[in-house]
Amino acid sequence: MELFQNSVFFGIFLSFLAYGIGLLFKKKLKLALFNPILIAVVIIILILVSLNIDYDTYQNGASFISCMITPSTVCLAVPLYEKLDILKKNYKALIVGISSGVLTSLLNILLFAFIFSFDHATYATFLPKSITTAIGMGVSEELGGYVAVTASVIIITGIIGNMLAEVICRVFKITEPVAKGVAIGTSSHAMGTAKAMEIGEIEGAVSSLSLVLAGVITVAGASVFANFW
Amino acid sequence: MKYLKQFCIIISISFTGEVLNKLIPLPIPASIYGIIILFTLLCTKVLKVSDVKEVSKFLIEVMPIMFVPPAVGLLKSWGIIQNNLWQYAVVTVVSTVVVMIISGLITQAFIRISKKERKK
Numbered sequence: 126m127e128l129f130q131n132s133v134f135f136g137i138f139l140s141f142l143a144y145g146i147g148l149l150f151k152k153k154l155k156l157a158l159f160n161p162i163l164i165a166v167v168i169i170i171l172i173l174v175s176l177n178i179d180y181d182t183y184q185n186g187a188s189f190i191s192c193m194i195t196p197s198t199v200c201l202a203v204p205l206y207e208k209l210d211i212l213k214k215n216y217k218a219l220i221v222g223i224s225s226g227v228l229t230s231l232l233n234i235l236l237f238a239f240i241f242s243f244d245h246a247t248y249a250t251f252l253p254k255s256i257t258t259a260i261g262m263g264v265s266e267e268l269g270g271y272v273a274v275t276a277s278v279i280i281i282t283g284i285i286g287n288m289l290a291e292v293i294c295r296v297f298k299i300t301e302p303v304a305k306g307v308a309i310g311t312s313s314h315a316m317g318t319a320k321a322m323e324i325g326e327i328e329g330a331v332s333s334l335s336l337v338l339a340g341v342i343t344v345a346g347a348s349v350f351a352n353f354w
Numbered sequence: 355m356k357y358l359k360q361f362c363i364i365i366s367i368s369f370t371g372e373v374l375n376k377l378i379p380l381p382i383p384a385s386i387y388g389i390i391i392l393f394t395l396l397c398t399k400v401l402k403v404s405d406v407k408e409v410s411k412f413l414i415e416v417m418p419i420m421f422v423p424p425a426v427g428l429l430k431s432w433g434i435i436q437n438n439l440w441q442y443a444v445v446t447v448v449s450t451v452v453v454m455i456i457s458g459l460i461t462q463a464f465i466r467i468s469k470k471e472r473k474k
Contacts, residue, residue: 136423162422165422166428169422184427191423194417194420195383199388200364202388202392203403203407204414218465218468219461223461225460230453251445259383263381266381271434274435274442277435280424280427281446285447285450286454289450290454297458303461304458304462304465307461316421320418322414322415322417333389335457337386
């Protein structure tokens with residue numbers, strides 16, 4: 126579609142429109158499956174493919190939205206600071222919880238590498254899957270994984286976390302706000318944290334801390350685990 | 355002016371984070387350096403929460419939509435994923451859910467044990 130080729134606002138408009146439809150779906154059908162991010166992605170992909178619009182035409186404008194991810198992540202320091210007393214009070218639980226989450230993730234990937242007999246590159250691709258995209262891609266590259274696939278897997282992880290956080294916490298009776306925050310931030314980085322922020326202030330602050338710590342611990346942990354397969 | 359100033363602070367910190375990311379040979383992205391910088395500035399009282407309050411609240415609130423464009427990027431690596439779709443899907447879904455459950459339950463158990471100890 127040549128009409129849209131040089132439009133900056135096409136990508137931005139489409140993203141907002143699709144996300145808006147996603148929010149409507151979520152409001153009408155209160156099911157975790159109807160996650161606004163997931164719905165928006167499906168709608169946009171369907172539109173791009175069916176109208177035969179180039180991916181770059183979309184990103185041309187949409188990149189103006191995604192470039193705000195870094196400044197927004199920086200802002201997570203504010204709730205983190207405001208809830209500092211809660212973090213201090215629970216520091217042992219936080220360290221144990223986040224480290225156990227990182228270890229679980231790495232062990233899980235090792236187990237799957239064994240079950241599906243992955244080659245080393247595929248194994249390295251999945252090792253950093255639970256952490257924020259920018260760190261994860263760096264780790265994957267360092268260990269010889271497929272960086273583009275790592276990026277996709279991390280994003281799908283984020284969507285799943287964003288989608289299932291509330292359901293899982295309910296089903297497994299994770300009711301302590303601090304524990305919820307650790308669960309969400311450790312398993313599904315910034316995309317999960319966005320959901321934790323909607324659930325509550327403590328959950329959001331703890332999830333922010335978890336995404337930072339889990340990211341840093343995984344850098345070290347993944348380089349050790351890379352030798353195991 | 356208030357919003358302009360707040361936005362300016364947040365963007366400068368993001369930029370500083372980006373510079374650090376380029377200078378320091380570690381796979382730590384700009385956003386993580388940025389959180390640490392802003393957090394330190396708040397803790398050391400160089401900045402007050404009110405210096406960034408409104409803009410940070412806004413940015414955090416609209417954050418979910420920012421992940422839509424990178425997620426659409428899946429379209430590009432679809433070719434590689436397609437061949438092993440179900441394997442990749444199983445690994446991703448199962449490990450995300452398992453990590454969430456285990457880290458949540460362990461943290462909760464730890465909090466409850468220390469609460470009991472405090473009561474004694």
